[in-house]
Amino acid sequence: MYIFLVGVTLLMGIAVGWSIGANDAANSLGTAVGSRVLNLKQAIVLICIFGFLGAYFQGSHVVNTIGKGIVPMDQLDKPLAIYLALVASFAACAWVVLATYWKMPISTSHSIVGAVAGAGLAISAPVRWKILLDIFICWLFTPIGAAVLGYIFYRVFKNIFYRIVPRKYLRPVLAGLIITSGCYVAYTWGANDVANAVGVISGSGIISVNISTIIGGAAILLGIVTWGYKVIETVGSEIAHLLPIMAFSVQLASAINVHVYTGFGIPVSTSHSIVGAIFGVGLVRGVHVLNLRIIREIVFCWLATPFISGVIGFLILKGLMVFLKIGG
Numbered sequence: 001m002y003i004f005l006v007g008v009t010l011l012m013g014i015a016v017g018w019s020i021g022a023n024d025a026a027n028s029l030g031t032a033v034g035s036r037v038l039n040l041k042q043a044i045v046l047i048c049i050f051g052f053l054g055a056y057f058q059g060s061h062v063v064n065t066i067g068k069g070i071v072p073m074d075q076l077d078k079p080l081a082i083y084l085a086l087v088a089s090f091a092a093c094a095w096v097v098l099a100t101y102w103k104m105p106i107s108t109s110h111s112i113v114g115a116v117a118g119a120g121l122a123i124s125a126p127v128r129w130k131i132l133l134d135i136f137i138c139w140l141f142t143p144i145g146a147a148v149l150g151y152i153f154y155r156v157f158k159n160i161f162y163r164i165v166p167r168k169y170l171r172p173v174l175a176g177l178i179i180t181s182g183c184y185v186a187y188t189w190g191a192n193d194v195a196n197a198v199g200v201i202s203g204s205g206i207i208s209v210n211i212s213t214i215i216g217g218a219a220i221l222l223g224i225v226t227w228g229y230k231v232i233e234t235v236g237s238e239i240a241h242l243l244p245i246m247a248f249s250v251q252l253a254s255a256i257n258v259h260v261y262t263g264f265g266i267p268v269s270t271s272h273s274i275v276g277a278i279f280g281v282g283l284v285r286g287v288h289v290l291n292l293r294i295i296r297e298i299v300f301c302w303l304a305t306p307f308i309s310g311v312i313g314f315l316i317l318k319g320l321m322v323f324l325k326i327g328g
Helices: 002-024 026-034 040-058 060-069 078-101 108-122 129-164 167-203 209-227 229-238 244-263 270-285 292-324
Strands: none
Touching (some): 002 108, 002 167, 002 209, 026 040, 026 244, 026 270, 040 167, 040 209, 060 108, 060 209, 060 244, 108 129, 129 244, 167 209, 167 270, 244 270
């Protein structure tokens, strides 16, 4: 029974990684596709390469926060920790898949954090509210910081870029900048979001942090390849029509924003960051270029995400405790 439980939990972590790749692939090069610098296939290949590199080299920072920072899973009984990992992974995955079907770029970070907290409450585990509050505050500042950076970058670049780059080189230079900044976004995304797939699995002690980042990174690649195109369409073209220099400003702002939080091991939303940056860049040209209806729908999903995944995690684990008589 124990081996079966471990196997199902690992499969569930892979499913979460797949759902992250499917929903969050757009955060990296969706803007490049929207500005027609890359086609969809080219973008997916680059996202796969740099997303995996980010997960492998810097994914462990946030993995430790998800696995042990919110609920000290390493202090729980081993079977109970595995049940928590299984249920939290399922709750997060279920909501992310549903949002992806709706083509909404929600936060997988919000989903897994809410699910872990909800499952922890179900078994009366010591949820670390101070850390949750710190994470929540960072969530608030993520889109704001990205919007400010995007606004500043676009105002600066649109004023100086066309003056310093000869006209005949404009197109290739812009394409190079957009692709490079998009790859940077993919790297920071992989570094921050791989924890959403395997943080709880690593925290439960099933596998080591290093092995978990490799498995999580591979699962994310699978999601990118099989279903990542759906949300790319939303981020790339439905929020705002992006000119090439706008796309570069958006991606650079988002990548820097997420990379700072990753260094501190804080699970933030790359979706918040990229959409916030698009909003900030769009404001330079005027609110009329923004699709406010899409933005309202996205914000609603953001607010609902941690609560919905938390309730799902709480109810399922409570039900398992009664049915299987686990957790005392």
